[in-house]
Amino acid sequence: MLTLRAIYDDMEKLAAGLKALKDSGMWEYEAYGPTSLENLQDFMKGKGSKVRILTYVGGIAGLVFFWYMCIASSLVFKLVTGGKPAISNVSFIVVGYQGAIFVASIAAFLGVLVFARLRRKKTPAEYDSRFSGTDFGIVVHIRPEDRNRTTDILRASGAVEINELA
Amino acid sequence: MTREAMHRIDDQVLGSLGRPSRGYLAVLAICAVLVVAGAVAFGIQYALGMGVTGLSIPVGWAVYITNYVWWIGVAMSGTFISAMLFLFKVNWRSNISRVAETMTIFAIASAGLFPLIHLGRVWVFYWILPYPNTAGLWPNFKSPLVWDVFAIVVYLVLSLLIFYLGLLPDLATARDRTQPSWRRTMYAYLALGWTGKYDQWRHWTRGYLLIAAMAMPLAMSVHSIVSWDFAMGLLPGWHETIFAPYFVAGAVLSGFALIILLLVPLRKALHLENIFTVYHFEQLAKLMILMALILGYCYGVMSFMSWYSGDRFSRQFEFHRDFHSRYSPLFWAMILANFLLPLTFFSKRLRTNLAYVYVIALVVEVGLWIERFVIIVPSLAYGFLPSSWGVYAPRLPEIALTGLSFGLFLGLFLVFVALFPSVAMYELKEQAIARTEGS
Numbered sequence: 001m002l003t004l005r006a007i008y009d010d011m012e013k014l015a016a017g018l019k020a021l022k023d024s025g026m027w028e029y030e031a032y033g034p035t036s037l038e039n040l041q042d043f044m045k046g047k048g049s050k051v052r053i054l055t056y057v058g059g060i061a062g063l064v065f066f067w068y069m070c071i072a073s074s075l076v077f078k079l080v081t082g083g084k085p086a087i088s089n090v091s092f093i094v095v096g097y098q099g100a101i102f103v104a105s106i107a108a109f110l111g112v113l114v115f116a117r118l119r120r121k122k123t124p125a126e127y128d129s130r131f132s133g134t135d136f137g138i139v140v141h142i143r144p145e146d147r148n149r150t151t152d153i154l155r156a157s158g159a160v161e162i163n164e165l166a
Numbered sequence: 167m168t169r170e171a172m173h174r175i176d177d178q179v180l181g182s183l184g185r186p187s188r189g190y191l192a193v194l195a196i197c198a199v200l201v202v203a204g205a206v207a208f209g210i211q212y213a214l215g216m217g218v219t220g221l222s223i224p225v226g227w228a229v230y231i232t233n234y235v236w237w238i239g240v241a242m243s244g245t246f247i248s249a250m251l252f253l254f255k256v257n258w259r260s261n262i263s264r265v266a267e268t269m270t271i272f273a274i275a276s277a278g279l280f281p282l283i284h285l286g287r288v289w290v291f292y293w294i295l296p297y298p299n300t301a302g303l304w305p306n307f308k309s310p311l312v313w314d315v316f317a318i319v320v321y322l323v324l325s326l327l328i329f330y331l332g333l334l335p336d337l338a339t340a341r342d343r344t345q346p347s348w349r350r351t352m353y354a355y356l357a358l359g360w361t362g363k364y365d366q367w368r369h370w371t372r373g374y375l376l377i378a379a380m381a382m383p384l385a386m387s388v389h390s391i392v393s394w395d396f397a398m399g400l401l402p403g404w405h406e407t408i409f410a411p412y413f414v415a416g417a418v419l420s421g422f423a424l425i426i427l428l429l430v431p432l433r434k435a436l437h438l439e440n441i442f443t444v445y446h447f448e449q450l451a452k453l454m455i456l457m458a459l460i461l462g463y464c465y466g467v468m469s470f471m472s473w474y475s476g477d478r479f480s481r482q483f484e485f486h487r488d489f490h491s492r493y494s495p496l497f498w499a500m501i502l503a504n505f506l507l508p509l510t511f512f513s514k515r516l517r518t519n520l521a522y523v524y525v526i527a528l529v530v531e532v533g534l535w536i537e538r539f540v541i542i543v544p545s546l547a548y549g550f551l552p553s554s555w556g557v558y559a560p561r562l563p564e565i566a567l568t569g570l571s572f573g574l575f576l577g578l579f580l581v582f583v584a585l586f587p588s589v590a591m592y593e594l595k596e597q598a599i600a601r602t603e604g605s
Contacts, residue, residue: 007576011168018392029357031363031364032362032364033362033364034335034362035595035596036367036370036371036592037362037367038368040364041368046365046368049371049372051239051369052372052376063258066465068525070307074304076302077304081306081309082308084308087549088307094313094316095307095312096318098313098316098387101324101380101384102316102324103319104380105327105377108373108376108377108380109327109330109373109377111373112331112369112374114371115365116363116365116369117359117365120359121352121354121355123359123361124359124361129342130341131362132343132360132362133172133173133342134172134176134359134384134595159545
C-alpha cells in the first residue's frame with residue numbers, strides 16, 4: 001500500500017477533493033483540519049458518534065446508582081429528620097439528578113477519548129503540523145498502480161501540495 | 167484571504183503567551199501576598215477556633231457564607247454563559263467562551279474553600295461525603311447542605327471536562343507552533359495526540375455538545391440548591407419560594423460583570439483589542455440589562471409577598487431591615503448597584519464606553535456581594551424575638567480570607583493566560599471561514 005498526503009489551503013477545496021475521491025470509488029482516506037469537519041460527513045465513511053449512547057447509558061447508571069445510594073444508606077438509620085420519612089424520594093431526586101449528570105458527563109468525556117483515540121503524546125507520521133494551523137489535508141491509502149490517477153484527482157480538486165509517504 | 171486570517175489568529179493568540187511583563191509579575195505578587203496573608207489568618211483560626219472571627223450567636227453565618235454564595239454565583243455563570251451561547255449558536259460567544267470557562271474553574275476553587283473555612287472543625291470535612299465506613303455513618307440526603315456538596319463536585323467535574331475538551335484543538339495548535347521547550351512538552355502531553363482528523367472532530371463535536379447541553383440544567387440546579395440552603399430555613403427573609411430563580415439571575419449577572427472585569431485589562435495587556443472588541447462588551451452590557459431587570463423583578467416580588475402574605479414576622483422583618491436597621495444602607499446600595507445602574511446601559515453611548523462599562527461591572531460585583539450579605543446576615547441578626555437580636559461585624563480573619571479567595575482566583579487566572587490560549591482559536595477560525603463563505 002502507498003500513502004499520499006494532499007495539503008489544501010481552503011475548506012471548499014478539501015470538500016471537492018473528498019467528493020472526487022468518493023466518486024472515484026476510493027474509501028481509504030482521512031480528512032484533517034484545524035476547524036470542525038463535521039459538515040463533511042457526506043463524503044466520509046463514519047457518521048454520527050457512539051458518544052451519545054455512552055452518555056445516555058452513563059446518565060441512567062448515575063441516576064440509578066445515586067438514588068439507590070440515598071435509599072440504601074437511609075435504611076441504615078431509618079431516622080425521621082425534618083419531619084420527613086427515612087426514604088424521602090422527593091429529596092433524593094436532587095442527588096439522583098446530580099449523579100445522572102455526573103456519570104453522564106464523565107462517560108461523554110471518556111467516550112470522546114476512547115472513540116477519537118486520544119491517548120498519546122506523539123502524532124502519527126501522516127500528520128502535518130499545518131493541519132492544526134491554517135491548512136486542511138487528505139491522507140489517502142492506495143495501491144501503487146493507482147498512484148498517478150489519485151494524484152491527478154487530488155491536484156484537480158485544488159491540492160497545493162502532494163507528498164508520498166512511506 | 168481566509169488562510170491569512172487564520173494565520174493572524176494563531177500569531178496573535180499564541181504570541182500573547184510570551185514572557186510576562188513587569189506589570190503582570192507585580193499583580194501576581196500582590197495575589198501571592200493576599201494568599202499568604204489569608205493562609206496565616208486561617209492558621210490562626212485553625213489553632214484558636216472560630217472565636218477569632220466576628221461570628222457569634224445569633225449570627226452564625228456571615229462573610230464566609232456570603233463569599234461562598236458570591237463565588238458560586240460567578241462559577242455558575244461562567245460555564246452556563248458559555249454553554250448557553252453555544253447551544254443558541256451565538257457567534258460572538260467564541261471570543262469570550264474560554265475566559266468564561268476559565269473563570270468558572272477558578273471561581274469554584276475559591277468558592278469551595280469557604281464551606282471548609284466555615285466548618286470550624288475542618289479536619290472532619292470528609293464526614294459529609296458518602297462513603298462506607300466502619301461507623302456506618304452516612305450523610306443526611308434530605309439536607310440541602312448535602313445536596314450542595316454533590317452539586318459543587320458535579321459542577322466542578324463537568325466544568326473541567328467542557329473546559330479541557332474545548333482546549334484540546336488549541337493545545338494541538340500550541341504544540342505545533344511552539345519551539346522545543348518545557349512548554350511544548352506540556353502542550354504535547356495535554357493535547358493527547360490531537361491531529362484534527364475527521365473522526366476526532368466527529369466524536370469531539372458530539373461530546374462537547376452533550377456536555378454543554380448538560381451544563382445548562384446543571385448550572386441552574388447548582389445555584390438553585392445554594393438558594394435552598396436558605397429557602398428551606400424558616401427565618402423571615404430566607405423562607406422564600408422565589409429564591410432559586412432569584413439566585414440564578416443574580417449569578418448570571420455577576421458572571422457577565424466579571425467577564426467584563428477580566429476582559430478589559432486582558433485585551434489591553436495581551437494586545438487582543440481586535441478579538442475582544444467594543445461590540446462584545448456591548449453585547450455583554452445588553453445581557454446585563456436583561457438580568458438586572460429580572461433581578462429587580464425578584465426584589466419587587468419579595469417585598470410584595472412579605473406584605474401580601476399577611477405574615478406579621480415577614481412584614482416586620484422586611485420593613486425593619488429595609489428602613490430602620492443598620493443594614494438598611496446596604497439594602498438600598500444593592501438596589502442601586504444591581505438594578506438601577508445597569509439600566510443606564512439602555513444608552514448606546516454609555517454601553518459602548520469601555521471605561522463606563524468597566525466601572526458599572528465593578529459596582530455590580532460589589533452590589534451582588536452586598537446582596538448576598540443582606541440576604542444572610544439580617545435574617546439571623548433580627549430573629550423572631552427582639553431580646554435575642556445581635557449584630558455582626560467582620561474581623562481580620564474574615565477580611566484576610568476574603569482577600570485570599572480573590573488572590574487565589576486572580577493568581578490562577580493570570581497563570582492560565584500566561585500558559586494557555588485565552589481565546590478559542592479554532593472557533594475564531596471557523597468564524598473566519600464562515601465570513602469568507604458568506605461574502
